[in-house]
Amino acid sequence: MAAIIQIVVLGLALGGVYALMGSGLSLIFGVMRIVNLAHPALIMSGAYVAYWGFRLWGLDPFVMLPVAMVILAATGVLLYKLVFEREAKSARYSEMTVLLTFAVAMVLEGALATAFTNTQRVTSPGYATDAFFIGSVFIPKGQLYAGITSLVIIGLLALFLKFSRFGYAIRATTQNREAAELLGVNVNLVGLVSFAIGVALAGAAGSLVSFVFSFFPSKHWEWIAVLMSLVVLGGMGSILGTVVAAYLLSVVAAFVGFFFGATWSTLTFYLALFVVLLVRPQGLFGEKPELA
Amino acid sequence: MTELLQVTDVVAGYGDGPAILNGASVTVQPGKVHCIIGPNGAGKSTLLKAICGMLRIRQGAVRFKGDSLVGLRPDQVLRRGICFVPQERALFPKMTVRENLRMGGFSLTDTTDLERRIDEIEDRFPILRDRRDQHAGTMSGGQQQTLAMARTMILKPDIVMLDEPSLGLAPKIVQEVFGIMQVMAEAGITILIVEQNALMGLKHADWGVVLDLGRTLFEGPAAEVLADPRIQELYLGGKKVA
Numbered sequence A: 001m002a003a004i005i006q007i008v009v010l011g012l013a014l015g016g017v018y019a020l021m022g023s024g025l026s027l028i029f030g031v032m033r034i035v036n037l038a039h040p041a042l043i044m045s046g047a048y049v050a051y052w053g054f055r056l057w058g059l060d061p062f063v064m065l066p067v068a069m070v071i072l073a074a075t076g077v078l079l080y081k082l083v084f085e086r087e088a089k090s091a092r093y094s095e096m097t098v099l100l101t102f103a104v105a106m107v108l109e110g111a112l113a114t115a116f117t118n119t120q121r122v123t124s125p126g127y128a129t130d131a132f133f134i135g136s137v138f139i140p141k142g143q144l145y146a147g148i149t150s151l152v153i154i155g156l157l158a159l160f161l162k163f164s165r166f167g168y169a170i171r172a173t174t175q176n177r178e179a180a181e182l183l184g185v186n187v188n189l190v191g192l193v194s195f196a197i198g199v200a201l202a203g204a205a206g207s208l209v210s211f212v213f214s215f216f217p218s219k220h221w222e223w224i225a226v227l228m229s230l231v232v233l234g235g236m237g238s239i240l241g242t243v244v245a246a247y248l249l250s251v252v253a254a255f256v257g258f259f260f261g262a263t264w265s266t267l268t269f270y271l272a273l274f275v276v277l278l279v280r281p282q283g284l285f286g287e288k289p290e291l292a
Numbered sequence B: 001m002t003e004l005l006q007v008t009d010v011v012a013g014y015g016d017g018p019a020i021l022n023g024a025s026v027t028v029q030p031g032k033v034h035c036i037i038g039p040n041g042a043g044k045s046t047l048l049k050a051i052c053g054m055l056r057i058r059q060g061a062v063r064f065k066g067d068s069l070v071g072l073r074p075d076q077v078l079r080r081g082i083c084f085v086p087q088e089r090a091l092f093p094k095m096t097v098r099e100n101l102r103m104g105g106f107s108l109t110d111t112t113d114l115e116r117r118i119d120e121i122e123d124r125f126p127i128l129r130d131r132r133d134q135h136a137g138t139m140s141g142g143q144q145q146t147l148a149m150a151r152t153m154i155l156k157p158d159i160v161m162l163d164e165p166s167l168g169l170a171p172k173i174v175q176e177v178f179g180i181m182q183v184m185a186e187a188g189i190t191i192l193i194v195e196q197n198a199l200m201g202l203k204h205a206d207w208g209v210v211l212d213l214g215r216t217l218f219e220g221p222a223a224e225v226l227a228d229p230r231i232q233e234l235y236l237g238g239k240k241v242a
Helices: A001-033 A038-059 A059-086 A094-116 A142-162 A165-175 A175-184 A189-214 A215-234 A239-260 A262-278 B043-054 B074-080 B097-104 B109-125 B125-129 B139-156 B171-186 B198-203 B222-227 B229-236
Strands: A130-135 A139-140 B007-014 B018-028 B033-037 B058-063 B084-087 B159-163 B188-196 B207-212 B216-222
Touching: A001 A038, A001 A139, A001 A142, A001 A165, A001 A189, A001 A215, A001 A239, A038 A094, A038 A142, A038 A189, A038 A215, A059 A189, A059 A239, A094 A215, A130 B033, A139 A142, A142 A165, A142 A189, A142 A239, A142 B139, A165 A175, A165 B159, A165 B171, A175 A239, A175 B074, A189 B109, A215 A239, A215 A262, A239 A262, A239 B216, B007 B043, B007 B097, B018 B033, B018 B043, B018 B058, B018 B171, B018 B188, B018 B207, B043 B074, B043 B084, B043 B159, B043 B216, B058 B222, B084 B139, B097 B109, B097 B139, B109 B125, B109 B207, B125 B139, B139 B159, B139 B171, B171 B188, B198 B222, B207 B222, B207 B229, B216 B222
Parallel strands: B018 B216, B033 B188, B033 B207, B084 B159, B159 B188
Antiparallel strands: A130 A139, B007 B018, B007 B058, B207 B216
């Protein structure tokens, strides 16, 4: 029994971080219909911002988190203006954005590898290797802090979307772009800001990931499958869905890891991706995909 | 005759594609209900989209209260006082009824004024108050259409353009939709409606406009249009009608 509780606790602790990693992807897809294959590479960039803050000035990843968010948000604005805005009117928007985000991921990976080499990195603040004990169950401090921080950030995002005027505009654009435009929403501005927020969330996730996982530039390919499975299981574009899927799959992966070994736990996400696409392509909270 | 909106010989189409409208004209008089009819592909919806700024007008004139609307964006046309309710999915399905009403007043910046206007709408359409916290997408088709149409009244517009509001609704519900349109007209809103069911549309209208192949064939008082032999031919005789 204690073993079961332990597995669930470890799964839940990581679930929050996965949720934050996936929510930016989900937001960008929801508003812009961009499947941002570069999202994990942007998370990776956030992790390097935290790493160098820690390495050079001994700054805690939690201090670097807002810095990474600002730097990544600026990157997001730049990417949007240079790469995606001109595609907005393209008839082949979907194909083009998939190819472009793929290219952006390659460029980021190459730039990070050139600048920082392919060495495995991890930030190592004291709490990263410490743990709380409740009876015989242990909770890794780093994962706990990262999970709680992730939930707080996602909660703030949810409040912003639910109650602010701009949040209304973002939700309306996600659900019915044409109707939003007809009611006076500047959908181009909504696209730009949502993209920047989504990429800023990648920066925040990267800072937290920097002490939860070890990382190197090409590892983002491993993350994309994980994030895709969260977003697809949750329902494309549903942030709540992404969060629920993150906790669900994270706990399942923890069980798989316990019974079959750590190498198999990643397989959980890949399998989930396949099964969901076959059985329920709209995911938990998504709408039925339209044929056409 | 003082026209509120005068559309003259408009040519327009989607993107760089062929022109769908090839000389469409409409005269809109204040306080009246105008119904645009015509066979499938005549350009009825396209005409409304051209007026509201969703499509670029390539030739012709659109004058509203004397000012040209050509080249304006949808939000600019909206601020001038013309609301457009597009076909079928005009709502935000995963926002509540109340949130949908707030979106109706998105262009207003004074939130207390907005909430007061929403209260007025809810007084007029109590079903919207009953369903306030329900997601719009979970309501019946008729209720959704009620919301879409009532929502335009928040801005107190001069003209509301409705693109086939009866589409996909049961006959009894269609009657309700036309009832709401009457309520709007009585509130002083000028209506421009596109209707597939020509007889039904004209019966509820003051003015009829007949469109075919992107051109205005003729327009006139609804009763006259209804009785015109050319309508009989277009809809009941020679040409097949779906």
